[in-house]
Amino acid sequence: MLFLLAGNSYAAKEFSVPYPPFSPGIFPCMACHEGLDRNRNKRQLADMHQEIKIIRHGERWCYDCHDARNMDRLRLAGGKQIRFEESYHLCGQCHGNILKDWKKGIHGKRTGNWQGEKQYLLCVHCHDPHNPPFKPIRPEPAPVKPEKTLLNRQPTSK
Amino acid sequence: MKEESDINLTRRLLVKTLMAGAAATMLPLSQAYGAASAIDWAAFFQKRFQELTPQEIGRLIIRLEAKYKKTYGRDIKVKTTPPIDNVEFAYALNLSKCIGCRRCVYSCAQENNLSRKPHQIHYIRVLRFQSGPIDFEKAQHYYDPREVPETGYFYVPVQCQHCRKAPCVKVCPIKATWTEKDGTVVVDYDWCIGCRYCMAACPYKGRNFNWAEPQIPPEEINPNTHYLGNRPRMKNVVEKCTFCVHRSREGRYPACVEACPVGARKFGNLLDINSEVRQIIETKRVFRLKEDLNTDPRFFYFFHS
Amino acid sequence: MKLFNFICDATREVIKGGPLYYSWMAFLLLVMIFAANSYGYQLEHGLLVTNMRDQVSWGLYIANFTFMVGVAAAAVLLVIPAYIYDFQAIKEIVILGELMAFTAIIMCLAFIMVDLGRPDRFWHILPGLGILNLPFSMLSWDFIVLNGYLVLNMLIPFYLLYTGYIGQEPNKKWIMPFIILSIPWAISIHTVTAFLYNPLPGRPFWNTAILAPRFLASAFCSGPAIIVLVFQIIRRFSNIKIQDAALFKLAEMMAYAMFFNLFLLVAELFKEYYSATVHLAPMQYLMQGLHGHNALVPWIWTAITLNVSAFVIFLLLRNIRNLKLLNIGCVMIIIGVWIEKGMGLIVPGFVPDTLGEIYEYLPSSTEVMVSLGILALGAFIYTTLAKVAIAIDTGRLRRQ
Secondary structure: OHHHHHHHHHOOOOOOOOOOOOOOOOOOOHHHHOOOOOOOOOOOOOOOOOOOOOOOOOOOOHHHHEOOOOOOOEEOOOOOEEOHHHHHHHHHOOOHHHHHHHHHOOOOOEEEEOOOOEEEOOHHHHOEOOEOOOOOEOOOOOOOOHHHOOOOOOOOOO | OHHHHHHHHHHHHHHHHHHHHHHHHHHHHHHHHHHHHOOOHHHHOOOOHHHOOHHHHHHHHHHHHHHHHHHHOOOOEEEOOOOOOOOOEEEEEEOOOOOOOOHHHHHHHHHOOOOOEOOOOOOOEEEEEEOOOOOHHHOEOOOOOOOEOOOOEEEEEEOOOOOOOOHHHHHOOOOOEEEOOOOOEEEOOOOOOOOOHHHHHOOOOOEEEOOOOOEOOHHHOOOEEEOOOOOOOOOOOEEEOOOOHHHHOOOEOOHHHHHOOOOOEEEEEOOOOOOHHHHHHHHOOEEOOOHHHOOOOOEEEEOOO | OHHHHHHHHHHHHHHOOOHHHHHHHHHHHHHHHHHHHHHHHHHHHOHHHOOOOOOOOOOHHHHHHHHHHHHHHOOHHHHHHHHHOOOHHHHOOHHHHHHHHHHHHHHHHHHHHHHOOOHHHHHHHOOOOOOOOOOOOHHHHHHHHHHHHHHHHHHHHHHHHHHHHOOOOOOHHHHHHHHHHHHHHHHHHHHHHHHHHOOOOOOOOOOOOOHHHHHHHHHHHHHHHHHHHHHHHHHHHOOOOOOHHHHHHHHHHHHHHHHHHHHHHHHHHHHHHHHOOHHHHHHHHHHOOEOOEOOOHHHHHHHHHHHHHHHHHHHHOOOOOOHHHHHHHHHHHHHHHHHHHHHHHHHHHOOOOOOOOOOOOOOOHHHHHHHHHHHHHHHHHHHHHHHHHHHHHOOOOOOO
């Protein structure tokens, strides 16, 4: 219920984006983090989130991006808190040119209407922030070759 | 006298042969007559779409929808949405992003009611090239790896390029295909005589022929159709990509744009400086296939990460 | 009334005949019936029963169409010496040549009809009823010039035969303009047919300026070759006089035409192979095979061998007036040009296709059967027409 409300409240922002691709049941973070002590020291996680490995995204630590005070928010380098739905600002801190293209619709994917309302996929919809490169997928089957396109001779009226 | 009887004999032989032959011919011909008795005379005398008055179009749509209902047992809407003013459609495709997954190919087939059997029609052909130049002679059409993208390869999807100087439109002997005001090249499937001259003229393999009666499972039919687009077709006529005329004229993206998992496909109004395609043309370096042929396509390619 | 008599007598002439005539016609009818059967099959299931596909979208039908346009155009080689130079030996037989052109055009239209996916919509291309894409589409133009030529070659022999039948001298003032018109018209039908393929920038194999000259050169070999053979058959089975001089005159013109044909082929080969651009691929596919695909290679080399040998034979014929040699040469030319101008011209236009795919096309049994049927139809029509023409020419058929 809570994140349904949360989802709605984001819709009227600068860009219309779909709900961020959280792992199931993980959001809101404060459901668990509320009242937990913040250990800001960079370390190997042992109790929770061990599955999160920062791969192919340089040397990173949770609080580079996640806001330590309010875990339901992200944090820009300057200290500004932003919602997950605006995470492109965070990515754009390093990938400025791509953010510029994303805003014009050159980079990234949009759905809906070329004229009228459209949805912008967030950076993180395609690039897992903890492991950004696009994951390989199974291609759809190759077309049928012309040699193999034959009449399926059903019994005709003959 | 002998000669006379010879002639009679030959005559009898001739008559017999003809009778036997006629009987043999009767089989397929009787089927043809069977088909003839079922001929839809309204369809036979139907005029070219551009020649029809609004009243005639209204009657035509009612007739078509009734026919499709009978064939597929479902309500199929046939729209005739006109082009939007001050819009010229264009397409841009980011080759640095395309991973060759063919999602576009099959979502297009689904969306546009393309024949599945016995002859499979695809409007989009994705070509795989080894890293290097785009040399069509070395294009791989039937690649089928376990996963894409693959290192050492890149992919170039090709479909109708909606040329400004479309060779296919120029050669059609009966004006069954033309360029709409919004720049999409369309076919009147009910006017096409199936001579396939346009297919010979197209430098991009942008046109497909219904070599057999198209077969689509009724439950897979997309009931949202347009007369000049994805309404169910018949055998022996040419068809092609229309930039999803039934969607694009309502402001929506074509199906291939929505299907692309990497956002390589961009679509919009060339006349709008803020449209995605126009921004790509303004800020990136773009190229088109076979520029030397001077077909002036509305389909742009670019490389950008 | 005279016209009615003419039609009745002509019909009677067609119905009458010896056993050989009947068996020949019965044989042709039989072939046509089988072909109609195959065509019915094609109508029922769609063009999928041919081996044409999106990659190679024209095949045997269009190849035969192209060849037959050449045969029709070649009648001009009889018309020019007969009417312009008053060459008597040919003047006696020019009607048979014009009827040949008429028949060839009928076959052309038949080949187009069977190639059309929707023959039921044929009216869309009829002037007045349908809509022609003029002046842009070469196919619209081709349709017009072919039908014009059909009318000319119906009108001229019909008029000459009719006047012969009623025993009048033909009114030269009236018919000569049509005859003169038929000369450039013959050139135009084959030129426009070449222009069908020629202006397509996406098909480099056809996109060459010498395509139309090549068409004409090869047509002026194969057309007369068929005429020479048919005339000898007619001479054997009827009492019409066809002088050897006429045949050898044709042979002489064929020698020139074949020289140009081979010369243009060399010019084409040189240009493609020396510049060796990406446009060489279809030529390579035809001449030597491409990426292991070489279905057409034996065919084209057969054609080239036949054409070159025929050229040598026709050179020899200038001194040795030997009919047997002439006939051998004619057969070689017919086969050679049919391969070169048919399959050898149409198929490489599509291989590799515009996106580099190679689909090796060879006609299906349905295509072969339907094509044979159209040839039989042509033979049938020509036999009846020639029979009437000969009867009138020899004075056997006259108004009583």
